[in-house]
Amino acid sequence: MSSDYSSDDMPLARPNGHLSATTISKAEDKAMDRGNSRAKSLVAPVSIRHGPIKDEHAMDIDSPPVNGNKRKSRSSFNHTVSYKDESDSEDGPMTKRQKADSDDSDDDVPLTKRKPKLPPKASETDMLDIDDSDDDEPLNVKLAQKRKSIENAAAREAKQAKQRKPAPKKSIKDESDDDLPLSRAKPAKRQSNGTAGKSNGVKKDIDSDSDAPIRKKKTALATKAKPTKATPAKKVPAKSAKKEQSEDPGDGEEGEEEYRWWDAPKKEDDSIKWNMLEHNGVLFPPEYEPLPKNVRLLYDGTPVNLHIEAEEVAGFFGAMLNSTHNVENPVFQKNFFGDFCEIITRTGGAKDKQGNKVAIKEFSKLDFKQIFEYYQAKSDARKARPGAEKKAEKAEKDKAEAAYMFCKWDGRKEKVGNFRVEPPGLFRGRGEHPKTGKVKKRVLPEQITINIGKDAEVPPAPAGHKWKAVQHDNKATWLAMWQENINGAYKYVMLAANSSVKGQSDFKKFEKARNLKNHIARIRKDYQTELHSSLMQDRQRATAMYLIDKLALRAGNEKDAENEAETVGCCSLKFEHVTLKAPDTVIFDFLGKDSIRYYDEVRVEKQVFKNFQHFKKPPKGEGDDLFDRLTTTQLNKHLSSYMPGLTAKVFRTYNASYTMGKLLKDIKVAPNMTVAEKVNLYNQANREVAVLCNHKRTVGAGHEAQMEKLGDRIKGLKFQQWRTKLMLIDVDPKQKKKKGADFFKLDEDLDDAWIQEHLNFLVEEERKKISKKFEKDNQKRVADGEKPMPDKELKERLKAADDLGKQYKKEYKSQKVEAEGKGPTVEKIEANIKKIDDRIKNFELQAADREGNKEVALGTSKINYIDPRLTVVFSKKFDVPIEKLFSKTLREKFNWAIKSVEDEENWEF
Structure with missing residues (x-):
């Protein structure tokens, strides 16, 4: 295939770095093949993440990873996976026990203080197997065969989809904007540069929701949503409506009608998110309460008086002395002390009891003990209060928050998610974040932009303040926005996860992934071909696609090392992150998302192994990019030529949902199986998907x-x-x-x-x-x-x-x-x-x-990557209460999935 890149797209080598050759000659390829053929390849490929590879015939190409002792390993899973493509009631008195404490994770422990820990031996990773199977076939082989059969099934389905006749038009229940199945959508024209042609659009069905603006009202909440004539909305039963009333403060509606957007006619212009929007703005944190006169910060044994702003910052550090993994972190201390000294200087300095200035120059001389004890005693007193007092305080808090909890969106009442402005404090970050310990400043109304309907009443700013700006952008889904001072990131107030807006976003995401099954066979065929390309940029792109598809690696973006933790993904891998062991083992060792160490030894196809040898070819060395002729932007641009909107992230959703669908379809449930046994079968499938997506967690201390x-x-x-x-x-x-x-x-x-x-x-x-x-x-x-x-x-x-x-x-x-x-x-x-x-x-x-x-984060895949309709279908097919699979929060978030396939037991991803 021809390259999609122009010379303007070509990434440049970093200063003092080395760039891969533009092309790879056949002579170089053959020479590398001869060198690799000396090492014997084993039949069963294994990932060390699921048990170490023991290969006495293997030959080291590189030395061990230079960063091997710097980062904490995420311990191995209890399954093994091959990525090599071989073929193309209440307890009685006798049992009562105190509830287990929640897991304590060591995710926040500075990496410099953690002991290096590599995955355990295969013999140590055997899970409690509740299967009664006596099959002695290794688990890694089983999982590899299962994965391969799933990929083959995907290829067959894609082929069948092309041969199907165009299906009759359906409602939004089965289609999204430009994610129609291949057999129903007009094919996008492939341009000469490899990019997709413009969308042909969608035929107008029925006029979109009423565009008539509502009149200004002082009461911003609670109005009845009017269903369209074409699809009348179902009323929530009076009993459930009452229950909802009692649970949601400020919910004054009776007989609130449920907005079944998945049954509603498709909007003419999907970029318009709302025609009318009313809300009450944001809720600010309480003002700072000064410390009592007998509680002071000590400097070199001397009590000091500070300006109220500096005193508040001292309180941030003092209140968290029991969080030793933060306050004992040298980076945390340095960043805090720098900001603290700047605030002290700006606010007039520190003074002793006589009013003499005290020069604060050394962090080690600061004593926060009095402040810590004050806040600790205050916390203990709050916990020790009578239940009635706690209940009254909660009622008061709920009453204060009620006005902010809901907005009116096109005449419907929708729940707002994060309506509270984050209070000031000390930034912690994840992993080895370079800015950990810096002061998060108090957000003022003058920093906040309000987004609201033109005809709506703008919520008043707090007394003595005004909003930064008020805008009426109906193509945006946020209600308020401001910029925080640590990383300059923008914070948004959005609707809650169970809102119709978020539901439609989730629906489109899963439909886009669902549409990928019609293109996946061609994409895999093309990147398998390009693995052998003579152009380095094509070979790097194909190798990256292989890793994203087979190993579910994230694409990776450029990081600002001074402002962000140095985490990487596929496209941003460095020379030192990959070690090669002949004939076909690649060792990955890098910090992935959330600064969690990714360590894995993977058996790959020989061509992929050879490509890595090319990418690491001298004079490249530590600090040089492996995929130096590829960026995430270029990769996603190439992917969009196959399907509009296709990005590397969609692969994770597709692979997770498609795999889960096949695993659930293959589940055999005996007639006498209990609900708990059925749930366990579901969790086993979910676990395999979590392994596929690398959704790991450290084993909690508890x-x-x-x-x-x-x-x-x-x-x-x-x-x-x-x-x-x-x-x-x-x-x-x-x-x-x-x-x-x-x-x-x-x-x-x-x-x-x-x-x-x-x-x-x-x-x-x-x-x-x-x-x-x-x-x-x-x-x-x-x-x-x-x-x-x-x-x-x-x-x-x-x-x-x-x-x-x-x-x-x-x-x-x-x-x-x-x-x-x-x-x-x-x-x-x-x-x-x-x-x-x-x-x-x-x-x-x-x-x-x-x-x-214990080492698998099932929730991540269940919430973000597995189409929730698969869980709903499993629930109905095997008569498992949905409450056993989805928590109350998830049932609210995925209400659209529960309702949209409630009568479709045979729905498939």
Whole structure:
């Protein structure tokens, strides 16, 4: 194929850098082939991210990565993948445990303080396998074969799509602006320079939503949306409308009609986002409260008085002394101290009690202890307040926020997302951000631009202030905007994730990825051909497309090293980020998105390996770009020649959704499967997609503790089941002979030491329960004007816990348990045993799932890359409540997906 680049597009080598040759001769290629043929290639390619490669025949081409000991490795997953293309109810008293703490991630720990950690051995990465399969085929081979079969299926579908006759026109439910399936859309003309021709547009169906502006109103919220005649909107049932009213402060609508935009006629001009927009602006953080006179910053042991602005900044640092991974970071300290000194100088300097100036020159002499203790005591006091006081404060807060929570968008009430202006503080950033510790200044109204309808009333700025500007841009979806001082980035107030605007954006994103399946076979065929091109720029582009498609690498953009953390993607890989090991292993080691280290050894096609040898050819060295004749802009320009709007990012969405669709389609569900088992099958598919997209997370510090607590919960259920079984003998002694001695044995996981500890735990839990009940009863008596009960009453009540402890110990020793409950029968007790058994299985599934997900971020792929309609179809097909797969927030965000395929069980991506 011809190149898409003009000479103006050609990237230049950085100062003192080296640029790859323009062309690659056949002689060079052949010489490299001869050198590579000396090393023996293994049959089964493996990614070390899922287990290390052991190849005694492999020959190092490069030395180990120079940055190998600088960055924290993301530990390996529990699956292995080949990317080489070979063929073209409530808990009972016996089980109650305190809820596990949330995962503590070490993502914010400075990388310079982290110990280098490479992926573990393959033998250490075996996950808890709940599959009953006895197949000994290695998991990496299975996954590789599955991936290849999915790619082949995609190629077949693309071929079939070309042969289909044009389908009748459908509603927005099945099409977006320019993302029609290939069989239905007019093909874009390929220009001589490789770019796509202009879109032919879409035939006008029905006039777009009413353009009539509404009159100015003082009340900016709550008006009924009028559905179009063509597609009447469904009313939300009165019961659910009431529920929504109570949950959303400021929601004064009754019988609010749901806007089913996915059923609405397509707009004539999709660039126009709204015709009428009203809102109440933004909510500013509270003003700073000065420190008490007895709380001061100390400098070299001397209390100093600061201007209120400098004092506030000192408070930012002092309040976070317990965040040692930030305040002990030298970069954080340096940046904070620089900004702090500048503010002190600008505001008149620091002074002692006598009014003498104190020169603050050394960070090490600053003592924030008094400030920390003040804010810590304030925090503890807030937490210790009575529940009624907390509830009243929340009600007051909700009332203050109610006016900002909703806007009126083309006559419909839509929820606003981030209507609060971020308070001032210290910037933290992610990873080794060079600006961590700098002061985020307070945002003033004079910095904020308001975007609102021409006929709407502009929300007033706070007293004594005015807005920077007011505009009426109906092609923009933001309500307010300002520029922050750290990186000069623009912050926007947008609609909430569950709004119709965000929903339509998500819909278009997934439809664009869905349309890629009609072009993917041709794209893959073309880049496979260009891997052998004599033009270096074509070969680099093809190699980048291979990595983006097969390894799901992000495209990568240029970074400002002084202002941003040095993270890279495919197109911005440097010489030192890639190490080669013959015959076909490529070792990647770089900081990816969010400064998380990407370390992986991947077996690739020999041509790709050879191309990397060309890209690293001397005189190139550390600091030089590998893809020095390719930029992200050029790559996306080339991709758009295949399909309008196609970018490297769309590949991730397509590969994730298409793979998930195929995996879910292949799931076999037995008739007697529980909901928990079906959910586990769904999570396994989701996990494979997360592996494909490199959605990793570091194992939280609390993971082991959580697993231990979950294990205790399972053991507690087993102990409870053992007691319940012994109740059978109490009701009917013949059951011992009938069911056999093994049925009544304690589970082998329950040793004597654990049981004794568990019994003590149960007694202590009972004591807490009695104490809380006593406290609650006393509060009620005081509220009713009665005298509280004396402490001796509590002591009397606590005897019941001691008696319970004696009972448990007696039961354990005698192996006899008296049947509990009203009118216990064999049938009732057996039913209870079955219920406990089901709960044990569910918890064991959860344990296996949690262990398998400890290094995989399932949420990222589920929220951003997997078409939510696939999850909805799975839910309906296998009768799994959608609540088990989507949280309340996701159900609101993906309401369009739930409703749009509610009657389409066989919908496919």
